[in-house]
Amino acid sequence: METTVPPRDYPKWRTDENSRCEDAAYLFGYYLIEHCRDEAMSTLPKTASAKVKAAVETAVDTALHNVCDMLEGFFPLPAGRSHAISLALNVQVRNSKGDVVETQELSPSKLDLPIGYWKWAKEREFR
Numbered sequence: 083m084e085t086t087v088p089p090r091d092y093p094k095w096r097t098d099e100n101s102r103c104e105d106a107a108y109l110f111g112y113y114l115i116e117h118c119r120d121e122a123m124s125t126l127p128k129t130a131s132a133k134v135k136a137a138v139e140t141a142v143d144t145a146l147h148n149v150c151d152m153l154e155g156f157f158p159l160p161a162g163r164s165h166a167i168s169l170a171l172n173v174q175v176r177n178s179k180g181d182v183v184e185t186q187e188l189s190p191s192k193l194d195l196p197i198g199y200w201k202w203a204k205e206r207e208f209r
Contacts, residue, residue: 103187103192103193106173107186110195111195114146114149118142119146122138122142123135123138123142151195153169153188153190154189169189169190171190171195172187173186
């Protein structure tokens with residue numbers, strides 16, 4: 083089942099708690115693509131072959147997917163013999179004055195963080 087792509091416009095986010103968290107995660111994924119993936123891909127020389135571009139694209143996608151997996155708690159992250167760490171990701175929505183109006187905790191282990199990643203990476207679809 084495919085998840086609907088939520089609007090980027092915060093006032094149009096869905097109202098139930100689980101959907102709001104998912105809408106925030108979608109926006110996280112969108113900006114992960116826009117600011118990390120696109121920036122990394124833009125460093126390739128114009129003369130790079132299609133094979134090199136495809137290899138770099140695969141490497142970037144793998145790295146960003148693993149960042150999401152780390153945030154989800156998928157990989158154990160030891161901090162010594164008897165401790166481990168988990169990484170936390172919150173999305174904060176701020177108004178035009180900079181005040182936080184909503185915080186959504188996305189990780190660890192709350193939902194699948196690459197949500198929408200492949201749609202944006204390959205299709206660039208976002209309302």
